[in-house]
Amino acid sequence: MSISVLRTPDAWWVALDEHRAVQVETTAVTTAELLEDVVTVHMALAEARSGNLSTEPRSIAELPLVSPVTAPCRVVAQMTNFVSHVRDSGMDPETVPLTFFRKTSGSISGPFDEIVKPGHVRFLDYEIELGLVIGRPLEVGATVTAANWKHHIAGLVITNDISARDVQLPKTQFYEAKSYPTFTPVGPALVLLDAGELDRLAELRLVLKVNGEIRQNSDLTDMIYSPLQALQELSRFQALDTGDLVLTGTPGGTALKAPPKPVALIASLLPPATRWKAFFNSQAKNEKYLCDGDVLDLSIRTPDGAIDLGIQQNKVRFA
Secondary structure (H helix, E strand, O other), rough: OEEEEEOOOOOEEOOOOEEEEEEOOOOOHHHHHHHHHOHHHHHHHHHHHHOOOOOOOOEHHHHHOOOOOOOOOOEEEEEEEEHHHHHOOOOOOOOOOEEEEEEHHEEOOOOOOOEEEEOOOOOEEOOEEEEEEEEEOOOOOOOOOOOOOOHHHHEEEEEEEEEEEHHHHHHHOHHHOOOOOOEEEEOEEEEEEHHHHHHHHOOOEEEEOOOOEEEEEEEEEEEEHHHHHHHHOOOOOOOOOOOOOOEOOOOOOOOOOOOOOOOOOOOOOOOOOHHHHHHHHOOOOOOOOOOOOOOEEEEEEOOOOEEEEEEEEEEEEOO
């Protein structure tokens, strides 16, 4: 059965239900340390369910929750990994490669923190993504199979891959465009799963709303490359440690869309500076980009609620 782990600035907690949590008696400070001492999480939950509590449960709504994934850590992200997003980007899902980029873990923020747009950024976009939290190290050269890939995954988190599109596109610079502080909200919960529950990943539905309007809404059957394939590819060149975070791509519905093919063809004939100026002049009319004061609500869960990563809510603030 899934276990929801929460974090406040000075403690770890385990949820008893959607409303209450009890503190985990652990010296762990980082996510990696907690996962290495995960038995204490199970003990806290068992004691609470048996009624042997050293402290009373707390209301989750009253806890000042922060990201359950601590920094520093590796943050690795898959690019164009959902059919709907690939089509939105003007590409062919049948030929898109399995591609990764890195984000700095300094971009990680809490599930209810503000998303702060730097003053020089014009076009701020959102991307709901399922985050995989590594539970067992993955060494370069390791053999990852259908039988053992789940051993490397401790649990799941909601993530939002915030993107400065006017930095990303002209410079083809994903690292900068997606790594500003607050550009990776994580949480609220780190949901620990067993192998059987990981078999249900395809049922997870990702929903992102802006000011109550649904912008992204898809389950993982839209995913092109599975977590198994991602770990197999990463094991060729990228070591992963306990507590690292892998973002698995976003579905369609982001603010950014590729221009119609005839427009793109004409634009390709223009000098780069002229082409990008024309593109962003057209994007200035796009009301889907995030504005000062916008509120984002993100959820990831199975239809029956057996796996529920909670609700992440962030407000946008322009610096």
